[in-house]
Amino acid sequence: MKNNKSYGLDTLAVHAGDFKDAFGSVVTPIYQTSTFEFKDADHGARLFAGEEDGFIYTRIGNPTIRSLEEKLATLEGGQFGLAFSSGMGAVSTLFAAFLGQGDHVVSTAAVYGPSRGILETYFKKFGVASSFVNTADEREVEKAIQPNTKLVYLETPTNPTIELTDIEAVSSIAHEYGIPVVVDNTFSSPVLQRPLELGADIVLHSLTKFINGHADVVGGALIWNKEDFTPLLRKTMAYFGPNMDPHQAYLVYRGAKTLSLRVLKAQENAITIAKYLENHPKIEWVKYPGLKSHPQYDLAKKQMKGPGSMMSFGVKGGLEAGKKLMNSVQLAKLAVSLGGVETLIQHPASMTHAGMSPEARKQAGITDELVRFSVGIEDVDDLITDLSQALEKI
Numbered sequence: 001m002k003n004n005k006s007y008g009l010d011t012l013a014v015h016a017g018d019f020k021d022a023f024g025s026v027v028t029p030i031y032q033t034s035t036f037e038f039k040d041a042d043h044g045a046r047l048f049a050g051e052e053d054g055f056i057y058t059r060i061g062n063p064t065i066r067s068l069e070e071k072l073a074t075l076e077g078g079q080f081g082l083a084f085s086s087g088m089g090a091v092s093t094l095f096a097a098f099l100g101q102g103d104h105v106v107s108t109a110a111v112y113g114p115s116r117g118i119l120e121t122y123f124k125k126f127g128v129a130s131s132f133v134n135t136a137d138e139r140e141v142e143k144a145i146q147p148n149t150k151l152v153y154l155e156t157p158t159n160p161t162i163e164l165t166d167i168e169a170v171s172s173i174a175h176e177y178g179i180p181v182v183v184d185n186t187f188s189s190p191v192l193q194r195p196l197e198l199g200a201d202i203v204l205h206s207l208t209k210f211i212n213g214h215a216d217v218v219g220g221a222l223i224w225n226k227e228d229f230t231p232l233l234r235k236t237m238a239y240f241g242p243n244m245d246p247h248q249a250y251l252v253y254r255g256a257k258t259l260s261l262r263v264l265k266a267q268e269n270a271i272t273i274a275k276y277l278e279n280h281p282k283i284e285w286v287k288y289p290g291l292k293s294h295p296q297y298d299l300a301k302k303q304m305k306g307p308g309s310m311m312s313f314g315v316k317g318g319l320e321a322g323k324k325l326m327n328s329v330q331l332a333k334l335a336v337s338l339g340g341v342e343t344l345i346q347h348p349a350s351m352t353h354a355g356m357s358p359e360a361r362k363q364a365g366i367t368d369e370l371v372r373f374s375v376g377i378e379d380v381d382d383l384i385t386d387l388s389q390a391l392e393k394i
């Protein structure tokens with residue numbers, strides 16, 4: 001694709017990363033091969049030495065996977081991208097690459113449960129310390145930085161508390177101490193938030209969510225600009241082996257082409273639903289960055305192009321009333337995950353975040369009554385009718 005830089009995000013979502021093959025395929029083909037034949041022994045040696053670009057073995061790289069990596073990097077405004085078998089594959093590779101014995105990481109308290117869990121269990125076992133703080137207040141980040149801090153790991157908005165961190169403010173503090181900043185951008189996608197432009201060094205995605213968008217693939221990615229990170233991240237992935245599969249890459253590549261259409265339609269639905277819920281007599285509270293009642297409404301306006309389609313809320317009557325709602329919806333599906341074309345509802349304290357200790361959940365603001373709602377692209381009237389009949393049953 002020529003003149004990448006001059007195209008808008010929608011054009012790039014469709015075309016960036018396209019792979020030209022010998023037959024003129026319009027769509028990047030699935031290179032379902034584990035290994036690649038060398039032209040001769042010297043060619044193989046040059047590829048291994050990194051003296052020539054090409055493919056060796058699919059755990060290290062593959063044309064279909066590379067197409068996806070290029071598309072993702074372009075959408076996030078990055079130079080380099082690496083795709084993984086899951087979002088957690090990206091998280092664990094990132095930590096393994098940047099953290100070693102005696103190191104320390106500062107992270108958002110309400111970060112995705114397993115992202116916190118892997119630090120508090122496995123990385124702790126290997127001698128890595130971690131501090132989980134309220135990164136919504138950048139002074140808390142500065143207070144938590146230690147001489148051995150090697151990474152600041154943010155998630156904004158958070159899952160499921162929908163809290164925001166000022167990426168620009170935290171990045172400038174962390175950079176004063178020479179610490180790289182990583183942002184899990186899963187909840188926003190590059191359509192709504194571009195962390196690299198706000199000063200972050202690496203963007204992380206669970207591709208399972210908005211980028212693939214069809215609830216049929218699990219995948220992850222890292223995107224960055226600094227050339228120094230490339231050998232480190234590539235080697236860590238190649239050693240640990242959480243690489244993506246070519247067929248999986250093809251599906252995500254296809255899903256990503258309609259990213260803006262899906263994200264914007266879901267967001268339009270979410271704005272209507274958040275207002276509906278906020279005014280409903282059976283709803284105690286709604287947390288959604290598109291509502292003026294969100295404490296960081298102004299920050300959302302500053303760093304995001306829109307509030308997205310993720311929200312959490314509490315039903316009057318607490319957990320029992322929330323359960324009744326979840327059991328009564330007929331169109332919204334009671335399932336974990338998010339960011340797909342279908343609307344999903346779930347209960348983080350007993351599902352996605354059940355692995356966290358009650359104290360950690362309390363610190364992160366994941367209360368027992370919190371219900372998470374991932375709004376899809378259905379007709380908004382149908383979604384409201386569904387919520388309304390379910391709320392009537394409480």
Ligand SMILES: Cc1ncc(COP(=O)(O)O)c(C=O)c1O
Nearest residue numbers: 086087088112159186206208219
């Ligand atoms: C914000 C966030 N980051 C990372 C992950 C992990 O991604 P995956 O489930 O693709 O491994 C998730 C999964 O729900 C998530 O919500």
